[in-house]
Amino acid sequence: MTEDFEMKKAWLRRYQESQREEKLLMEEIEQLKAAATRVTPCLSVAPGGAGQGDSLPRAVEKIMEIQQRLQFQVNCTYAVRTEIVEKINTVKSTQEREILRRRYLLGQKWEEIACAMRIDYRWLLRQHKRALEKLKFEI
Numbered sequence: 001m002t003e004d005f006e007m008k009k010a011w012l013r014r015y016q017e018s019q020r021e022e023k024l025l026m027e028e029i030e031q032l033k034a035a036a037t038r039v040t041p042c043l044s045v046a047p048g049g050a051g052q053g054d055s056l057p058r059a060v061e062k063i064m065e066i067q068q069r070l071q072f073q074v075n076c077t078y079a080v081r082t083e084i085v086e087k088i089n090t091v092k093s094t095q096e097r098e099i100l101r102r103r104y105l106l107g108q109k110w111e112e113i114a115c116a117m118r119i120d121y122r123w124l125l126r127q128h129k130r131a132l133e134k135l136k137f138e139i
Contacts, residue, residue: 008132012104015084018077019107025070032063081105087135096131099124 036059088100098117102108114121 005129005132008135012084012087012100014080015077015105016107018073018080022070022073022077025066025073029063029066029070032059032066035059036063090136091131091134093127093131093134095119096127096134099128100131103128 036056084104088097088104091097091100095117099113102113102116103110108116110121110124114124117124119127
């Protein structure tokens with residue numbers, strides 16, 4: 001029973017994990033853009049001392065590569081979210097659906113959920129467990 005419970009929680013957490021991956025890729029793109037636009041003066045007196053002149057094209061190529069990975073990740077995130085929303089919508093109780101949405105789609109902490117829904121913390125945890133038990137699907 002607890003193994004099934006943990007598997008369901010892990011399955012539902014995929015959306016937040018996918019969003020974190022998106023964020024990391026966006027941060028990587030921003031760092032590469034900053035590095036590509038950074039200008040450093042050439043202080044070398046030797047001819048060609050500034051290094052290779054193809055660093056900007058390489059940076060642009062790397063940015064484009066990561067942007068493609070980001071687009072793929074965005075598509076994956078959307079697909080995962082769609083799957084999770086479909087499963088959450090199979091729960092009949094409005095309150096239990098809201099708990100699952102707040103926890104697994106919005107990524108809210110238990111305290112935030114209890115406060116937003118104006119319910120007791122312990123009751124929230126019991127309702128969460130019931131909601132997970134009602135999710136019927138193969139993982």
